[in-house]
Amino acid sequence: MSDWPRVRLHVVTGKGGTGKSTVAAALALALASHGKNVLLCEVEGRQGIARMFDVDPLPFEERRIAAGLTGADGASPGAVHALHIDPEAALLEYLSLYYRLGRAGRALDKFGVVEFATTIAPGVRDVLLTGKIYEAVQRNARNKGAIEYDAVVLDAPPTGRITQFLNVSEVAGGLAKVGPIKNQSDTMMTLFRSPRTAIHFVTVLEEMPVQETADGIEEVRAAGLPVGGVVVNLTRPRDLRVKDLGVARRGELDRDGVAADLARVGVAGGDTMVDGLLHEAQEHAVRRALEDSQRKLVKELDVPSYELSRLPQGIDLGGLYELAASLRQQGLA
Template sequence: MTDAAWAKVRLHVVTGKGGTGKSTVAAALALALASHGKHVLLCEVEGRQGIARMFDVDPLPYAERRIAAGLDPGDGRRAGVVHALHIDPEAALLEYLAMYYKLGRAGRALDRFGVIEFATTIAPGVRDVLLTGKVFEAVQRNSRNKGAIEYDAVVLDAPPTGRISQFLNVSGELAGLAKVGPIKSQSDTMMTLFRSPRTAVHLVTVLEEMPVQETADGIAELRANGLPVGAVVVNQVRPRDIAADDLLAARSGGLDKEAVREDLEAAGVTATKTLVDGLAAEARDHAERRALEDAQRALVAELDAPSYELPLLAGGIDLGGLYDLAARLREQGMA
């Protein structure tokens, strides 16, 4: 069952320190949300075509494309659908000019002259405003975008934690650019959505000191800017199938090597001294890693945000792995 905290959320923004797997978590969340007949849009804004690689599809154009069925709801009802959108700032500006200023051919002419590239490069904040503006339009569709799909949820694979507050704070980014007029009005409307209960900014971390600290800093910055903190998703968690006493023995060098040797022999493995010593060293490394993870998990618990955990998948991430992670998110109540 979905946690009550997410029942009203339409825009799920997923951020995290580089290397924590935020794009993977965003994709898994989209699959989890797209159940019970729901339609979900998965957006990316960093130009890496990560969605196409994860779902093994052709590179995405600036257009919404169906890429996968949602996670099987398991109750006899049909799964929903995940669409994807690769948002390009130049194309977003052309669309904006066509929708709000009726500059269809004129807008394309500006593009040929390089005016759009100039605007998105030189004007502070314009690039991020265009990217977030397209996300806003996908969440809050209006009559200007005739025939467009109305989504039950939008998942944004957002920039890293260090940039997320600036990225979403479009009114602040435009403060020195447009103080009045339609652009200022639209940015204020966007901020109404981004600061409302219809938006949640989820932070992805792994159980290491720097990512956890960056997550804590990111939460503080989001709250200082009035942006809604969602969940903390702890990714790439190692198995916890070794008893605490055995971990302590491994860390202290007190592992019973004779018992290890006997177990290996019972399994039909020739237990040389080199093998047993090597396994003991690996056990010590694992135990030390587990102790570090437990310390960081305690810090995550103090962040005043709901948390969910996803396992480290030994086989790496493919489409099957994404569905596995999606099922785990739904089991824990995030979708």
């Protein structure tokens, strides 16, 4: 059972290098179970979705990119669609919808007015980007020809910018006290502050990412935005006893015993191999001690947490499905 049955918008953020885009993609695959349709969005202009799913670069339109994870009960999977949200294209769409500019809007784009507007007022970019996400979440059967999604997953900006990015009513308030932009931003905040939204944080078990996650959660809560869970990514296997890890960390492993074990299974290498193995064991034990201390801090954040293992083969589409299965098993999806 999902821990977030009421959530329609899953916002995934995290410090750079923690794998937030990978987690967002895996979450979309996990959510697309039992026939559900899911939209995976990106707003940072890196075409990360296209690379992960090995498809052509995405235009500013929704495209089906994968079948979701098969349902745990064997039910047919839904589909994952993707959308690369470009601020200039979003502004043209906004001008067409709210001001009916049509060809005039495209003419502005040719003269560089659109790029100027989104550069001179960065807050406008965030309102436009989040506006497109809001439209996808709020969409219903009355939107002719448009796909109605059961969930939307946003590969969001990093932790340090997530509150500013989603708190669009405050940004828009500095741009305009009245008018369509202010009204639209206020309406979007009703979704972003509601139980239909959850902001999930991705971290790894290192000091800086964990601290940034803690600070991000505090900042998001202070802004009245809903905190989801913490996904601890790239964890190492925990298959050694605490006692054995302590011995390895102190450099007290039985050197002669290791050499004898290697000889018994027919592995040659002499002192060089034994020294290398003992060094690797000590480094692993030290790293595990650091991870265990950071894991305790994650638990103290008092939000649901989930763990994803480091995949030896790296991340490809098969790896994404493997991570998706783990997220669903743990209850994030």
